[in-house]
Amino acid sequence: MWKTCARFRRYSQAVVDLMPENLREAEMIDVSELSEARWSVISFARCEADGLTYEQAVEKRAELERQKIAGLCIMTNDAAVRIKTNDM
Numbered sequence: 001m002w003k004t005c006a007r008f009r010r011y012s013q014a015v016v017d018l019m020p021e022n023l024r025e026a027e028m029i030d031v032s033e034l035s036e037a038r039w040s041v042i043s044f045a046r047c048e049a050d051g052l053t054y055e056q057a058v059e060k061r062a063e064l065e066r067q068k069i070a071g072l073c074i075m076t077n078d079a080a081v082r083i084k085t086n087d088m
Contacts, residue, residue, distance in 0.1 A: 040080035044071030
C-alpha cells in the first residue's frame with residue numbers, strides 16, 4: 001500500500017517536471033487534493049468513514065477489506081453525502 005502511494009508521488013512529480021511552467025501551479029493544486037480531508041470510504045451498506053485524506057482512505061479501505069466488508073470504494077465527501085441521502 002505505501003509503495004503504491006510512494007510510486008504515485010514520484011509519478012506525479014515526474015509529470016509536473018515535464019509540464020510548462022504556467023501549468024505547474026494548476027497541477028499542484030490537483031495533487032494537493034489528495035492530502036485534503038475530503039475523502040470517504042463507502043461500502044454497499046453505508047458510509048464507513050469520511051473526512052479522510054486519500055492515504056487514510058486507502059488504509060481504511062484495506063482495514064475493512066480484511067474484515068470482509070463488501071462493496072468498498074473511495075469517493076469524495078460531496079459524492080458520499082449524495083449517496084447517503086439518496087440510497088442509505
